[in-house]
């Protein structure tokens with residue numbers, strides 16, 4: 001399977017404290033990765049670095065064989081906008097916009113977007129079509145997260161980064177959200193990287209990693 005993103009010995013310091021230690025990972029097209037680990041172990045920092053949101057102190061991130069942080073700011077933001085999608089614990093929807101406007105926001109912000117998914121298909125799949133004209137505050141947490149997933153997928157990104165996507169949801173809703181994330185990523189051949197505390201949420205085949213004190217270790221799937 002094609003390698004889409006690769007990191008080389010990422011180090012990250014915050015105030016002279018080394019939070020990522022020579023951390024490496026390879027992401028292949030259309031595959032699912034899960035990163036678990038204790039609070040403070042460095043998971044979110046690592047996701048931000050591979051998601052193009054934060055410079056490493058040392059090491060490189062290669063996206064489609066190009067060293068991401070050696071690209072110009074403009075090239076970096078083009079890749080972030082068109083090839084990466086993000087889902088966060090806190091949904092991060094714009095409260096003043098309707099659900100439909102939130103979902104279509106990435107499209108309206110980007111020029112020359114050659115590939116995007118059909119909004120109607122996406123909202124039907126995510127079962128939020130009845131909420132399109134509402135503001136996010138009228139929706140439950142699970143519904144808001146499904147809107148955030150639609151917004152992340154609308155550009156048909158190559159990689160979807162999800163940082164604790166179920167952190168604000170109950171067990172049952174978490175399962176629905178994870179099932180949708182994995183199902184849609186597989187359907188559209190999007191690589192999915194999920195950071196989560198929760199065990200046993202993902203039923204689909206995936207690669208499992210554990211972040212231990214800034215070092216990423218591969219695990220067997222039944223850990």
Ligand SMILES: Nc1ncnc2c1ncn2[C@@H]1O[C@H](COP(=O)(O)OP(=O)(O)OP(=O)(O)O)[C@@H](O)[C@H]1O
Nearest residue numbers: 014015019037038039040041042043044045046211
């Ligand atoms: N912007 C920052 N400035 C200074 N220190 C930071 C910053 N971001 C993270 N850290 C520190 O880096 C370490 C790793 O944090 P990170 O958020 O990556 O961990 P995490 O595994 O994602 O934790 P959690 O599961 O609680 O979100 C922690 O000690 C944290 O305090």
